[in-house]
Amino acid sequence: MDNIILIGFMGCGKTSVGMRLAERLAFRFSDTDRIIEEGCKKSISSIFAEEGEEFFRKLETNTIKGLIGRLTDTVLSVGGGLPVKEENAGLLRQLGQVVYLKASRETIRKRLAGDTTRPLLSGEQAEEKTDALLKFRTPIYEAAAHITVTTDGRKFDDIIDEIIRRTGVNP
Numbered sequence: 001m002d003n004i005i006l007i008g009f010m011g012c013g014k015t016s017v018g019m020r021l022a023e024r025l026a027f028r029f030s031d032t033d034r035i036i037e038e039g040c041k042k043s044i045s046s047i048f049a050e051e052g053e054e055f056f057r058k059l060e061t062n063t064i065k066g067l068i069g070r071l072t073d074t075v076l077s078v079g080g081g082l083p084v085k086e087e088n089a090g091l092l093r094q095l096g097q098v099v100y101l102k103a104s105r106e107t108i109r110k111r112l113a114g115d116t117t118r119p120l121l122s123g124e125q126a127e128e129k130t131d132a133l134l135k136f137r138t139p140i141y142e143a144a145a146h147i148t149v150t151t152d153g154r155k156f157d158d159i160i161d162e163i164i165r166r167t168g169v170n171p
Helices: 014-025 032-040 044-051 053-067 086-095 105-112 126-144 156-167
Strands: 003-007 028-031 074-077 097-102 147-150
Touching: 003 014, 003 086, 014 028, 014 074, 014 156, 028 032, 032 044, 032 053, 032 074, 044 053, 053 086, 086 097, 086 126, 097 126, 097 156, 105 126, 147 156
Parallel strands: 003 074, 003 097, 028 074, 097 147
Antiparallel strands: none
16 A cells, blocks of 8 residues: 555644655655645634534545545645544555554653644643543554554654555555
């Protein structure tokens, strides 16, 4: 497969790792949230606020469906909730090798501290919301992925080297 699909919780490093991985492989980098924002001409936060989460999740599924058969030589980062919809996990596997970037609760909390751009973590009790979502989503990520790569306390180059080695994609 000539695409690498990065999944994982908010703040696990999908965008940061993905951009560097794409550069190393001479692939394109794309992000489903950016594709949706460009298509709707609205931010993810605005879509959530105006249309709701269910509408947004349908946009995610339609976006993935639209990429099948058209995406090549790409590292694709997907929104943290996208794999939760059972249909999406199968669609992601059709697009490429699915890599779950796993980060600990502590790492995620640290990275998301003060981040006000995440609709599902807005308001009070962000840490409790993070814990509940992590508990729910972790087994889903693990089941959807071909491989899991832990990102805690690791340098980008080490993470990227592991992804390249384990996916067999040649730079």
